[in-house]
Amino acid sequence: MFDGFSLSGPATVHVSGDRIVRVDRTGALPADGSEVIDLGRSACLLPGLIDTHVHLAFDAGPDPVTSLAATSDSNLLAHMRAAARSALLAGITTVRDLGDRGYLSLALVEEMAEHPEQGPEILPAGPPLTTPGGHCHFLGGEVEGVEALRAAVREHHARGCAVIKIMASGGNMTPDSLPPHASQYGPEDLRAVVDEAHRLGLPVAAHAHGVQAIRDAVEAGVDSLEHVTFLTADGIASETADLIDAIVRTGTFVSLTLGLDPSKALQPPKGMAAHVNAILDTYSNLHKHGANVVIGSDAGIGPWKPHNVLPHGVADLARLGVAPLDALISMTSLAARLCRVEGRKGRITAGADADILVVNGDVEHDPAAVLDVQAVFRAGIRVC
Incomplete structure (x- = not known):
């Protein structure tokens, strides 16, 4: 069984408008004259995929930060539309955008609500909260001090954001900012953001490389940790058992930035190349110890991270010893729980949104089958 749907045997999914109304596992055709789309015996129906970490504003080019700075808001919005469409055609029907410029993703939310066939449902964070001159400060979310952070959370909520993103550590894409292993905000700052966000009903995603x-x-109570590379000044921390235990115990989600386009040469950020294998070992340990593992591709940050890259994450997790079905659950029903769209997304079941990915093959035994897209339905509309 695949969380809400059987992978073997005949089945019919009954859709009315934008919702699934019934799933018939006998394979019997409707007798009421409804339109029937026969997808063939080799078709495998999956819930639309959910990418928990994208940047629609980044162009997946060799220097997305410079490109962003040179692009007007109107042109950037056009690029974001194209990026969203690219994701949808790969079967990604929901994305959590964890950092845009000037709340542009909110304009797309309105557009997609009117025309869902044009792109995935977008759960926007707006400009991520970061320190003055800190990681991704160029997106416009610079803020410092507990009261200012609380006010920033309230502003994001008032504008309609679905999640709060905070840069707990430094990063790789921002010149002259703190390195990834260094903390940008202290415990009091993080607790203030979490308290204010949770009071308003919003989850918090923390960009966190450093131990x-x-x-x-984790101690502040964030909902998800993004990247989670366990970096120190000297490399990847070797003694992480207690921290992994804390992550598992608290139920904190870990959004692993997996998924690479194999046709593009991987160019790890400076200082990270030597640690790729150690980071993958850590990811494997998180899964083995029972952490809530989802995949957030970080789409947009480089040529190896195009906006349709998430399905490659199934094979990436499989190489870490994760069963293909578990990998698919990490980007469907489990991701839906993190994103607070559980019940609507991530399952093929009565009452859920009619967001469906149809692939050719047996994904239970062949992770690559998820790349063989036969059809995508968004809100009941076939888009390819």
Whole structure:
């Protein structure tokens, strides 16, 4: 069984408008004259995929930060539309945008609500909260001090954001900012953001590479940790059992930035190349110890991260010893729980949104089958 749908045997999904109304596992055709789309015996129906970490504003080029700075808001919005469409055609029917410029993703939310066939449902964070001159400060979310952070959370909520993104540690894409292993915000700052966001009903996603930033974010009660590379000044931390235990115990989600386009040469950020294998070992340990693992591709940050890259994450997880079905659950029903769209997304069941990915093959035994897209339905509309 695949969380809400059987992978073997005949089945008929009955759709009315934008919702699934019934799933018939006998394979009997409707007798009421409804339109029937026969997808063939080799078709496998999956819930639309959910990417928990994208940047629609980044162009997946060799220097997305410079490109962003040179692009007007109107042209950037056009690029974001194209990026969203690219994701949808790969079967990604929901994305959590964890950092745009000037709340542009909110304009797309309105557009997609009117025309869902044009792109995935977008759960926007707006400009991520970061320190003055900090990681991704160019997106416009610079803020410092507990009261200012609380006010920033309230502003994001008032504008309609679905999640709060905070840069708990430094990063790789921002010149002259703190390195990824260094903390940008302290425990008091993180607790203030979490308290204010949760009071308003919003989850918090923390960009966290460094060990201390991860520890502080877990203790503050963030909903998801992004990247989670366990970096120190000297490399990847070797003694992480207690912190992994804390992540598992608290139920904190870990959004692993997996999924690479194999046709593009991987160019790890400076200082990270030597640690790729150690990071993958850590990801494997998180899964083995029972952490809530989802995949957030970080689409847009480079040529190896195009906006349709998430399905490659199934094979990436499989190489870490994760069963293909577990990998698919990490980007469907489990991701839906993190994104607070559980019940609507991530399952093929009565009452859920009619967001459906149809692939050719047996994904239970062949992770690559998820790349063989036969059809995509968004809100009941066939888009390819």
